[in-house]
Amino acid sequence: MTMLYHGLEARGLVWKGIFEARVPQLPFLRWGHDPVDPAQVRYLAAWNAPADFVAQFPNLEVLFSVGAGIDQLPLAALPPQVRVVRMVEQGIITGMAEYVAMACLALHRDLPFFIAEQRAGCWTYRHTRLAFETRVGIMGLGELGKAALEILKPLGFALSGWSRSEHHIDGITCFAGLAGFDEFLTQADIFVCLLPLTLETRGILCRKTFDKMPPGSAIVNAGRGGHLIAGDLICALDSGQLRAAMLDVTDPEPLPEGHQFYSHPAIFLTPHVAAETRHGSAGEVLADNVLRVLTGEPLLGEVDRIKGY
Ligand code: NDP
Ligand code: OXD
DSSP states (O other), X not given: OEEEEESOHHHHHHHHXXXXXXXXXXXXXXTTTSOOOGXXXXXXXXXXXXXXXXXXXXXXXXXXXXXXXXXXXXXGGSOTTSEEEOXXXXXXXXXXXXXXXXXXXXXXXXXXXXXXXXXXXXXXXXXXXXXXXXXXXXXXXXXXXXXXXXXXXXXXXXXXXXXXXXXXXXXXXXXXXXXXXXXXXXXXXXXXXXXXXXXXXXXXXXXXXXXXXXTTEEEEEOSOGGGBOHHHHHHHHHHTSEEEEEESOOSSSSOOTTOHHHHOTTEEEXXXXXXXXOHHHHHHHHHHHXXXXXXXXXXXXXXXXXXTO
């Protein structure tokens, strides 16, 4: 019985060390480095894997995502009995909270406008607001959405959130499901997407959604590129319905050379760096989870394969 890792070499080395110390009974093999008997592979940790790659392991029991999302894995090709686990670790959570704080403060304090004025050589006054005058709506109230709310709350923003099921969070106006979506969209000036990419959420950042937001709203997408309809965003920005978009994720990644997003004055891109899986903390979480599998305990971050997240 073995654990197989597929991904960045530096991370693999750190994780091998952690497994040797914490789970010595389970050989930790690195794809491309160690000889692998496919029939022995019970656990696989990967960020991404081609469909035929997963099919090579007939006795696979658990597929661990190296990241918090799982949509990049070939789940359709995975037998239904294989369990899928996403990464829930403090490095990703803290990284995302920092990114959301940065994005919301930059948009709230009109940084895009002031940078544009500077580039034009203009010293232009514009009245600024305090955080309590700006409303931020978080789409997705999971690990990352909740961390985003926690970092934004002490800054004073007026906060709301939207999720699939009902949530009750102190000091946050919560909306749920399709029934609550339209009202949620009237409640904020900055919308932050921290949803998983599923059949239900693909394309959710589209014209119909933008039209229901207050005119001049801004969006932040740190979920997945597939949440956003690119052409609809450009139209909404060009018409002024939206004033700015901060995008950490795009479809595809990397964004091809010459793509309109690179040069659009109201779009601010980062190359999928909002939250990175940290080698040390994530390796400990993976080892904890593998120990849980071995002792039959519930897993942290197990995905409901029907819901898709
Ligand atoms: P979780 O699974 O913890 O949370 C997902 C949240 O989305 C839940 O609140 C869930 O609702 C809500 N949700 C799911 N489907 C719907 C729907 N159809 N309608 C409304 N709400 C919905 O995920 P995480 O917070 O850990 O991560 C979220 C995503 O962030 C990842 O899937 C990944 O795509 C992205 N990500 C991006 C990174 C980056 O660097 N840009 C880094 C890490 C993650 P409910 O609570 O009711 O279940
Ligand atoms: C993740 C990501 O899902 O990096 O962890 O996007």
